[in-house]
Amino acid sequence: MPATVKTLCDAMEAWAPAALAYDWDAVGLQTGQPSQPVQRVLTCLTITEDVVRRAERWGAQMIVAHHPLVFRPMKNLRTDDPHTALCLRIAAANIACFAAHTNLDVVPQGVNTLLADDLGLLEVAPLIPAPGAGQVKLVTFVPETHLAVVREALANAGAGQIGAYSECSFSTAGTGTFRPDDTANPFSGRAGALNEEPERRLEMLLPRVNVPTAIRALRDAHPYEEPAYDIVPLENRDPRFGLGARGVLKSPMPLRAFAEHVRAALKLQHVRFVGQPNTKVRTVAVCGGAGGGEIPRVPRDIDVYVTGDLKYHEADSARERGLALIDAGHVGTERNIATKIARYLRKAVPGIETKAVLEPEIFTAINGA
Numbered sequence: 001m002p003a004t005v006k007t008l009c010d011a012m013e014a015w016a017p018a019a020l021a022y023d024w025d026a027v028g029l030q031t032g033q034p035s036q037p038v039q040r041v042l043t044c045l046t047i048t049e050d051v052v053r054r055a056e057r058w059g060a061q062m063i064v065a066h067h068p069l070v071f072r073p074m075k076n077l078r079t080d081d082p083h084t085a086l087c088l089r090i091a092a093a094n095i096a097c098f099a100a101h102t103n104l105d106v107v108p109q110g111v112n113t114l115l116a117d118d119l120g121l122l123e124v125a126p127l128i129p130a131p132g133a134g135q136v137k138l139v140t141f142v143p144e145t146h147l148a149v150v151r152e153a154l155a156n157a158g159a160g161q162i163g164a165y166s167e168c169s170f171s172t173a174g175t176g177t178f179r180p181d182d183t184a185n186p187f188s189g190r191a192g193a194l195n196e197e198p199e200r201r202l203e204m205l206l207p208r209v210n211v212p213t214a215i216r217a218l219r220d221a222h223p224y225e226e227p228a229y230d231i232v233p234l235e236n237r238d239p240r241f242g243l244g245a246r247g248v249l250k251s252p253m254p255l256r257a258f259a260e261h262v263r264a265a266l267k268l269q270h271v272r273f274v275g276q277p278n279t280k281v282r283t284v285a286v287c288g289g290a291g292g293g294e295i296p297r298v299p300r301d302i303d304v305y306v307t308g309d310l311k312y313h314e315a316d317s318a319r320e321r322g323l324a325l326i327d328a329g330h331v332g333t334e335r336n337i338a339t340k341i342a343r344y345l346r347k348a349v350p351g352i353e354t355k356a357v358l359e360p361e362i363f364t365a366i367n368g369a
Contacts, residue, residue: 003349005096006034008041008062011348012100012341016110019209020132020241021103026068031087032096038062043341044357045334047097049086051357055095058355063090064345066111066337068099104337105243106130111288111337112245118265118336119286119306122250126242127285128297133241134208138218139230141176141199143187146223151202153221158210163239171200176228187223207238244287244294246302252282255304255324262306268332270365274315275304275324288333298323308333335359 009029021027042060044051046067055063069087079085090097104110106126116124138159142150151169154160160168176199180186189195206214211231218227253261256277263271281303287294291307292314298305304324308331318325335358342354 003038003352004034005029005032005036005038005062005098007349008038008064008096008345008352009034009098011345012064012098014348015344016100016103016107017209018103020106020130021101022131025102026071027099027101027103030069030097030099031090032062032094036061036094036096038096038352040353040355041342041345042355042357043338043345045331045338045359047086047090048359049082052086052090052093052095054355054357056093060095060355062096062098064098064100064341066099066101066104066334066341068101069097100341102243103132105288106133106241108240109340111334112243112286114336114340115286115288115306115333116245116247116284119262119284120250120265121245121247121284121286124245124247126239127244127246127287127299128242128294129237130241130243132209133238135234135236135238136206136208136211137203137230137232137234138206138211138214139201139203139232140218140222141174141201141228142222142224144198144200146221147171147200147202150218150221151204153217154202154204154206154214157214157217159204159206159214161207162205168205170203174199174201185225187225205234205236244285244291246283246285246299249282249284252280255279255281258284258304259326262326262328266328266332266336268328269361270367271329271332272310272327273325274310274319274327279303279324281324286333288337289330295323295325306333329361329363331359331361 018027038061040060041062042055043064047063047065047069077084155167162168176197179194180191182191184191188197255275258281259271259273283301283303285298285302285305287307290309292310295314295318306326308329310327338356342356346354
């Protein structure tokens, strides 16, 4: 069966659920329609005119990007605006465009894990808790005979994972009551009568992003026509998800040497750094894209923070607190994700062709003598 736009969207959702995106973001399918067949997919950081030209020349039916094509609502469709004209050109060419933005920033093996790996960091972990990474407690009531089946179904849907332990749950015995009307088809008991049923109260921890999947799994596995369940919000955060990443270098090195290492590892023309050149650094934090606004949330034990698009006041505040910075640019810290998306989709959706476009740097440095 040929792949469709929906097939690709579902594959990206499995990696980077849209529910993890920040509430101001614009993610998901932005042009095209789900049933459209797809054979060739172009991946990129930003959907530019060059990317669209390549997609047209190659015959791609879909573009998967990190940056959204449509980020703010359009108020008109004037073709004298370059970006609007580009959007209309994409629509006319019937090319589907999909964006995974902040949701791809916060997931394991996403933008920031890739950046940390590119820089050779060890002991990589999330840096800052993600707002959408909340957890809930799912509570349901099930006959003893079906407890194991329902528990397994919920576990397969993402419930009951606590650190290195899976299928974690708690159950207590109790009695449920119900009175089916004449149209009901109860699993047990008599219609029109008040029935009592020995049941188990089953409780499992669940990532908020998995709630829809878990409810479907519960309904499919539960023997009742109308299974009862509670979704209880918790203060817990899922530790797997976070903005940025942190890790350590194999050996400490001077800040200037590490800045040169960043430039070479990311194949950049230049980087900027803030801090004393000979300061030894070992504990490193990274945040792809424009991460200057997160400086106040960077833990105090971090020696150097690698990000892009740093502003003067952001750099000054970091200098005052003794945090070294390396500005490797927005493109430089994120563009390699295009290759990773292409590889992921080839594996997740057999039979399709993918091609990654690595965006060139926009700025050119002029070095003084």
